[in-house]
Amino acid sequence: MDSPDNKRRAQAPILPLLGDLDYTTVTEYIDEFLSRYDFIERIFLGSSIMGRELHCVRLGKKEALPILYVGAHHGMERMTSALLLRFINEYCEALMNGMKMYGVDMRYLFSERCIYIIPMLNPDGVELSLHGASRESPLYDRLLRMNGGDDFGKWQANERGVDLNHNYNAGFPEYKEREKELGILGGAPTKYSGEYPESEPETKALCRLIRTTEPELILTLHTQGEEIYYTSGGAAPTISRRLGRIISEICGYRLAEPEGTAAYGGLTDWFVAEYGKPSFTIECGRGENPLPKEDFISIYARLRELFFRAPLLV
Numbered sequence: 244m245d246s247p248d249n250k251r252r253a254q255a256p257i258l259p260l261l262g263d264l265d266y267t268t269v270t271e272y273i274d275e276f277l278s279r280y281d282f283i284e285r286i287f288l289g290s291s292i293m294g295r296e297l298h299c300v301r302l303g304k305k306e307a308l309p310i311l312y313v314g315a316h317h318g319m320e321r322m323t324s325a326l327l328l329r330f331i332n333e334y335c336e337a338l339m340n341g342m343k344m345y346g347v348d349m350r351y352l353f354s355e356r357c358i359y360i361i362p363m364l365n366p367d368g369v370e371l372s373l374h375g376a377s378r379e380s381p382l383y384d385r386l387l388r389m390n391g392g393d394d395f396g397k398w399q400a401n402e403r404g405v406d407l408n409h410n411y412n413a414g415f416p417e418y419k420e421r422e423k424e425l426g427i428l429g430g431a432p433t434k435y436s437g438e439y440p441e442s443e444p445e446t447k448a449l450c451r452l453i454r455t456t457e458p459e460l461i462l463t464l465h466t467q468g469e470e471i472y473y474t475s476g477g478a479a480p481t482i483s484r485r486l487g488r489i490i491s492e493i494c495g496y497r498l499a500e501p502e503g504t505a506a507y508g509g510l511t512d513w514f515v516a517e518y519g520k521p522s523f524t525i526e527c528g529r530g531e532n533p534l535p536k537e538d539f540i541s542i543y544a545r546l547r548e549l550f551f552r553a554p555l556l557v
């Protein structure tokens with residue numbers, strides 16, 4: 244016969260195993276989680292250019308050691324939002340059931356680590372890449388010009404054509420030179436860094452949260468390549484190299500240093516330079532962006548242990 248515990252487990256989790264969630268669906272799941280799990284908190288971060296709320300939830304006691312997970316800097320990389328939502332869902336179910344996950348006692352994790360999760364930092368970019376430009380957007384004509392047509396399937400930037408992961412204050416002037424060489428002179432589907440660091444509401448909101456909470460570890464999820472970057476040019480603290488090796492062992496992704504344009508203006512580069520604490524860019528999955536939603540299950544399976552264990556590595 245089923246014990247009450249087994250019955251409870253049979254109901255969980257809520258999320259279907261699909262990797263192609265748009266902003267509306269992500270919002271619905273976050274609302275559902277917040278109503279179902281009274282121990283998680285919604286953090287008000289701010290809004291995107293198009294006024295979409297930048298969702299952020301907190302798992303763990305407020306006074307515990309802060310950790311930050313960020314998904315979907317880039318429009319085509321929306322599978323990372325689904326990965327983080329799935330993790331929130333499993334975390335909550337495991338905690339309610341008093342379970343251990345990969346040797347991690349969930350009640351201990353909840354009381355000793357405070358994980359901030361932003362599943363979709365760039366909701367406007369995700370919507371563009373999934374549904375194309377909306378005629379409602381005040382930037383509609385400009386979007387078509389920046390994109391060079393109305394197929395937005397390869398769009399990575401935010402609504403103003405700024406690539407959020409080049410908009411942080413790390414190597415910004417140097418990157419401006421690289422941009423010119425690449426022929427990028429203004430808003431574009433990818434790789435334009437903006438007028439100045441944190442010029443965009445999305446990056447500004449995230450940096451505000453980082454300055455307030457000063458996380459001990461950041462994992463920022465992108466697709467694709469099955470690689471882990473811990474920053475460029477030997478600037479990483481010793482702990483980053485040590486942790487990077489452990490993380491690489493846990494998920495089986497290769498530890499690498501960024502080359503070319505990837506080295507400039509990224510969240511990982513800025514955070515490591517500013518705080519000297521570990522931060523990792525995880526390139527989830529392998530293939531061509533956007534990754535097919537059918538890949539979601541296998542990608543999540545490889546990263547699941549890391550999501551549960553990483554907070555206790557620091």
Ligand SMILES: [Zn+2]
Nearest residue numbers: 317320465466
């Ligand atoms: Zn990316």
